[in-house]
Amino acid sequence: MTPTSRTPLSLPEVEALARAAHAGRTDKAGRPYAEHLRAVAEGVRARGGDEEQIAAAWLHDAVEDAALSERWLRGAALSRRTKDIVLAVTKRAGEPPEAYAARILATPGALLVKEADLAHNADPARLAVLDEATRKRLTEKYARMRALLGPGDEPGRAGA
Numbered sequence: 001m002t003p004t005s006r007t008p009l010s011l012p013e014v015e016a017l018a019r020a021a022h023a024g025r026t027d028k029a030g031r032p033y034a035e036h037l038r039a040v041a042e043g044v045r046a047r048g049g050d051e052e053q054i055a056a057a058w059l060h061d062a063v064e065d066a067a068l069s070e071r072w073l074r075g076a077a078l079s080r081r082t083k084d085i086v087l088a089v090t091k092r093a094g095e096p097p098e099a100y101a102a103r104i105l106a107t108p109g110a111l112l113v114k115e116a117d118l119a120h121n122a123d124p125a126r127l128a129v130l131d132e133a134t135r136k137r138l139t140e141k142y143a144r145m146r147a148l149l150g151p152g153d154e155p156g157r158a159g160a
Contacts, residue, residue: 006077018058021067029129043116056085064090085110101148
């Protein structure tokens, strides 16, 4: 079977893979990291995202956090669009926020995933458990990214 004829991973398979890749990790609040991945995937679904975007949501931090390699992603049985979205939302060391936002905006489907990620990251209940300095820094960081991403008009985007 050639790589192009492989059956793409199903959403349950992508979820299991993402959970395994992040096993043992916790978020800034000390919660299992898989809770964040689930929340982003559910946020994408609730915003009208399709299966490719939901798969990307499960994997959105995998390369950035070195839970999975970019090489793995490129060879994975995933659609080209899912891979493109994951790479678009993967922050690169030393990259200015403006360049990061531009890449997200230029990649079809990526904005919806990033919006769901920002929504969960900026959830007041999630931020409330952090110390004041961290809460303030992250709130400003997320607000800046939202501003850089602009109002947008991507189909399936909340508010579009």
